[in-house]
Amino acid sequence: MDALFSQLFAGLSLGSVLLLAALGLALTFGQMGVINMAHGEFMMAGAYTAFVLQALIGDAGVSLLVALPLGFLVGGLLGLLLEVTLISRMYRRPLDTLLVTFGVALVLQQLARDVFGAPNVDVRAPAWLQGAVPVLGMNLPRTRLFILALAVTCVVVLALVLKLTPLGRRIRATVQNRDLAEASGVSTRATDRLTFFVGSGVAGVAGVALTLLGSIGPTLGTSYVVDAFLVVVVGGIGQLKGAVVAAFSLGLLQATFEYSTTASLAKVLLFVVIVAFLQVRPQGLVSVRTRSLA
Amino acid sequence: MSAPATTAPAPNAAARPWWRHPRVRVWGGFALAAAVLLGVAPVVLSDFRLNLLAKFLCLAMVAVGIGLAWGRGGMLVLGQGVFFGLGGYLMAMHMKLADAGPGGVPDFMLLYGDGVVPAWWEPLRDPVVTVLAILLVPAGVATLLGLAVFRRRVRGAYFAILSQALAAAFAILLVGQQKVTGGTNGLNGFRSFFGYDLADPVNKRMLYYVAAGVLLVMVAVVRLLMVSRFGELLVAVRDQENRVRFLGYDPANVKVVAYAVAACFAGVGGALFAPVVGIVSPADVGVIPSIGFLVGVAIGGRATLLGPVLGAIAVSWAQTGLSEQFPSFWTYFQGALFILVVAFLPNGFATLGGLWRRRRGAAVPGPGDAPADPPAGTSAHADDPGPDPAQDAATAARTAGRHA
Numbered sequence: 001m002d003a004l005f006s007q008l009f010a011g012l013s014l015g016s017v018l019l020l021a022a023l024g025l026a027l028t029f030g031q032m033g034v035i036n037m038a039h040g041e042f043m044m045a046g047a048y049t050a051f052v053l054q055a056l057i058g059d060a061g062v063s064l065l066v067a068l069p070l071g072f073l074v075g076g077l078l079g080l081l082l083e084v085t086l087i088s089r090m091y092r093r094p095l096d097t098l099l100v101t102f103g104v105a106l107v108l109q110q111l112a113r114d115v116f117g118a119p120n121v122d123v124r125a126p127a128w129l130q131g132a133v134p135v136l137g138m139n140l141p142r143t144r145l146f147i148l149a150l151a152v153t154c155v156v157v158l159a160l161v162l163k164l165t166p167l168g169r170r171i172r173a174t175v176q177n178r179d180l181a182e183a184s185g186v187s188t189r190a191t192d193r194l195t196f197f198v199g200s201g202v203a204g205v206a207g208v209a210l211t212l213l214g215s216i217g218p219t220l221g222t223s224y225v226v227d228a229f230l231v232v233v234v235g236g237i238g239q240l241k242g243a244v245v246a247a248f249s250l251g252l253l254q255a256t257f258e259y260s261t262t263a264s265l266a267k268v269l270l271f272v273v274i275v276a277f278l279q280v281r282p283q284g285l286v287s288v289r290t291r292s293l294a
Numbered sequence: 295m296s297a298p299a300t301t302a303p304a305p306n307a308a309a310r311p312w313w314r315h316p317r318v319r320v321w322g323g324f325a326l327a328a329a330v331l332l333g334v335a336p337v338v339l340s341d342f343r344l345n346l347l348a349k350f351l352c353l354a355m356v357a358v359g360i361g362l363a364w365g366r367g368g369m370l371v372l373g374q375g376v377f378f379g380l381g382g383y384l385m386a387m388h389m390k391l392a393d394a395g396p397g398g399v400p401d402f403m404l405l406y407g408d409g410v411v412p413a414w415w416e417p418l419r420d421p422v423v424t425v426l427a428i429l430l431v432p433a434g435v436a437t438l439l440g441l442a443v444f445r446r447r448v449r450g451a452y453f454a455i456l457s458q459a460l461a462a463a464f465a466i467l468l469v470g471q472q473k474v475t476g477g478t479n480g481l482n483g484f485r486s487f488f489g490y491d492l493a494d495p496v497n498k499r500m501l502y503y504v505a506a507g508v509l510l511v512m513v514a515v516v517r518l519l520m521v522s523r524f525g526e527l528l529v530a531v532r533d534q535e536n537r538v539r540f541l542g543y544d545p546a547n548v549k550v551v552a553y554a555v556a557a558c559f560a561g562v563g564g565a566l567f568a569p570v571v572g573i574v575s576p577a578d579v580g581v582i583p584s585i586g587f588l589v590g591v592a593i594g595g596r597a598t599l600l601g602p603v604l605g606a607i608a609v610s611w612a613q614t615g616l617s618e619q620f621p622s623f624w625t626y627f628q629g630a631l632f633i634l635v636v637a638f639l640p641n642g643f644a645t646l647g648g649l650w651r652r653r654r655g656a657a658v659p660g661p662g663d664a665p666a667d668p669p670a671g672t673s674a675h676a677d678d679p680g681p682d683p684a685q686d687a688a689t690a691a692r693t694a695g696r697h698a
Contacts, residue, residue, distance in 0.1 A: 035451050086637055095370045096636050098454060099592065102585050103632025110625040226462045226581060229455040264470020267463040275442050275456065282446040 006138055007259050008252070013144040015251025016151035017213070020206035021224045022231035022243050023154055024075075024199035030237035031175045031195050034087055035098040039228065040221020041108040042078050042200045046071035046207025047216040048116060051123050061126035067208045068150075075204020076197040078108075083196040088189070105221065112218040123211035143212040150209055154202060159240055161198075171195055175237075234274055236284025245285055250274075320517060323600060324510070331506040341495050348502040348570045350610040351509045355563030357591045357606035358512045359556030364588070365596030366520065367552040368532030369449075373457035374560045374587050376464045377432035379579030381561030383468075384431060386481035386568045387415055388424040393485045402481070407473035415474070421488055432561030433554040440550035447546075449535070458581055465580035480575025487569040505566050509603070512559050517599055519555070528552055589628065593635050595642030605642060 025039050050067035057063040082104060090097045129146055132139035162168035170191045173181035182188050210220065231250055235242030253273060257266035278284075312318060335347060356374050363369045390400035391411070396419070399409050417423045439460065443453055468475045475481070490497040519525050530538045531545040538545050568574045577583065587606070594605020609631070617624035635642065 029451070033451065035454065086633065090637060093640065094451060095368075095454065096640060098370065098372075098451070099585070099588060099636045100633050103629040103636070106625055106629035106632065110622055110629070114622060222581065226455075226459055230459050233452050233455050262470055264467045267466045271456075271459055271463045274459070275439065278448050278452075278456075279442060279446055282448045282452075 002137065003259075005136060007255050009138070009140055009144070010259075011252030011255035012248060013148060013251070014255055015248035016144075016148040017206075017210070017224075018227055018231050018251055019151045019244060019247035020147070020154060020202070020209055021228035022235070022247055023151075023158065023240070024202035024206070025228050026232050026235060026237065026240065026243040027158075027171075027195055027199035027202070028079075029232050030239070031171060032087075032091065032192055033094040034091070035094065035101070035229070036079075036082070036087075036200075037098055037102040037225060038078075038082060038104040038108060038221075039101075039200070039203050040223075040225030041105045041112075042075040042203035042221070043207035043210065043224060044108070044112060044216070044218065044221040045078055046075050046204030047123075047211050047220055048112060048207075049074045049204065050208045050211045051116070051121055051216065054123055059126075060124045061128060064126055064129075064208070064212075067211075068205055071204035071208040072201040073204070075207065076201030079200020079203070080193060080197045082200075083193055087196070088192070091192075109218045109221075116218070118218065120215035120217035122215045125212050129212065147209045147212060150205070154205060155240060155244055158198075158202070162240065167191075167194060230270075230274060232284075234277060234284055236281075236287040239286045242284055242286030320599065324513065324517070327513070327600065327603075328510050331510065332503065335506075336499065336502065341498060344502050345498055345570060346614065347607075348498075348505045349567065350607045351502075351505040352563045352567040352570055353587070353590070353610050354603045354606040355505075355509055355512055355566070356560040356587050357594070357602035358509070358516055359559030359563075360587055360591045361594075361596055361598070361602035362516050362519065362528075362559075363552050363556035364591065365598070365602065366525065366532065367528045367549060369549060369553060370451075370454040371457050371553070371556060372454050372581075372588070373459075373461035373464075373584050374556065375461045375579040375581075375584035376457075377436060377557040377560035378564035378567070378587075379464060379468070379574065379576075380432045380435065380564065381428050382564030382568045382574035382578065383475070383481065384418065384424060384427050384561075385565035386484065386574045388418045388421065389484040389487065389569065390481055391415065391419045392421075392489075393483075401483070402476045402479075403473065406477065412474050428561055428565040429558060432564075433558040436554045436557030437550055440553040441546070444546035444549045444553075458584065461579065461584040462581050465576045468576040468579065476575075478576060480573055480577070481568070482573035482575070484569060484572060492569060492572070501566070501570055505570065508562060508566065512562075513599065513603060515555075520599065524548065524551065586628070589631055589635070591642075592640075593631065593642050597641070601642050 021040075021043060024042075025036065028034055028036055028039075046067075049071045050064065053067045053070065054060060054063040057066065082101070086100055086104070087097055090100065125143055129142045132141050133145060134140075160168075162171060170181070170186045171194075173184070173186055174188050174191050174195075178188055181191075206224075207216075207220070210216065210224075227250070231243055231246045234250065235244075235246030250270065254266055254270050257269045261269065313322075331351075336344060339347060356378055360371055360374060363371045390402075391398070394400050399411055403409055403411065418427065439456075443449075443456060448456070468480075469478050471477075484492055486492055487497065487501065490500065492498065519528075527538065527543060527548050531543075531548050535545045538548075564574065564578075567578070590606030590609035591602040592605070593609060594603065595601030613624060613628070616627060639646075
């Protein structure tokens, strides 16, 4: 029973990290069909924001709380820059954006290596996140719980923004039918830009969260971006709930596989399961229904 | 330089002199490449440089396959490192077993493992089985994945992500199973290649000839595929998959064949890479090297015949030269190459000549004379009308990404 619960928690924790990494991707990929390989590097930028802030402020608790909004801003501005300079020119060639943004990712990684050095750096967790909370006879690390809460908060805030605000309405309209949205007076260009800002900002927040889990380095993003894309593929595009369900399912599955086999075999098994799943639902868990040919 | 691999006859086909004829130009270019690779290069280059060139040729084999699958077929294959690695590891396993002698155990297994050769290694003691495995295993894996994915009409970005995830999973698997794969170090320290001593410079030169010959055969195969009915279908699937389906063909089969051929080429490239370079490791198969294969193809011109080969060789050559002296600069350079070439020169350098010729002869504008870059600021329409079927390859390649 204990083993089961600890597996469950490990899966949920992994899922929350995946969710944070994938939320922004689900937004941008869902709306624009653009695959942003630099998404992981925006996470890395967020993580280094937390690192720099801690060096400046000193107090771990304050710097973490400041880093969350600032990480959002840093990631978002990087995304905005990328959108305006490169991606906006390439909406007609979505697959090519993958390669272009991979180039951007390479440059950003090397930039981080030159500025902060190649070795990994550590960010101290604040005192109120150290240690563990005993639940049902298990010790759940506070950092993991914090990330879980953060992921849930991000989803709720994003869902509310999409549901209630004018920006959210424009985003949903653009996702569902770009031409019709444009014809109804929605500036899809401005919407794209804002979506990219928000999506990349969430990546920055995810990066700040990752500093709590271990040391960070220039290649932090690459290790997460592939898994994050898988979450988007499994979840389907256009709606957040797909990404949420997919992230936690993949997290739980991977934790289970890792428990019953080895970590390296778990990745392969997970891949096989995903391909098998796509046999049943090629469009992912949730997809916006359109009348286009499948 | 090869002719732009055009399939539609040019309007002035009758008027042009025989040496401008596409077939003459393609096979002339092929003969020239063969002469340079087999005749000139071994004479002018030192043993060290020749071995380096052999390595580049192995990487170019992967590029030829990517040119077929991505350039002609529109499938963004981000996981070719898997097939490259499969071929490389199969060959490396055979060489390790051969070095260990009959019934022997490869050295690294004694080091990390329990000194027992796993049963699935055993068949690779046989050279014939090894060659067959190198030819069939990567193609088989690609066929399985391709059937699973393309039959369910999973395509475009989804396929790209899946192929990339496969590369990530494969690299992690190789690192994790250190007892049977050598882990992060990979397999290295080969002494012989099918009985030929690898320390002997003569045999190293022989390896170069093998690599050059195999690459030329691959280019010829791709050329024949391109002008065949299959090649026409492949381009049609890339540009208008649904129209092809309405015509009664199954696009999935067409794609699977191209993907399997590309995988087979990558596997052979990897299999030759292992003896040429002397090591194959997870660093050659992961996500980053897999995408790295694409930059040469993009630069050379993804939809052309020789563009991928020349691009891959040029990029590997530049990497060897630059990364040794300025490792940091090389990464910036590679990133900038991806950004500039894909964003602003989507057809690569191989098509610059064609563009220039058409600009010069602008008196007879064809349908393919649209500017190479879509005008900035146009809004996104993934479903805009497809290109005129009569467009030439250069223009058709521009649309490759859209309908993939």
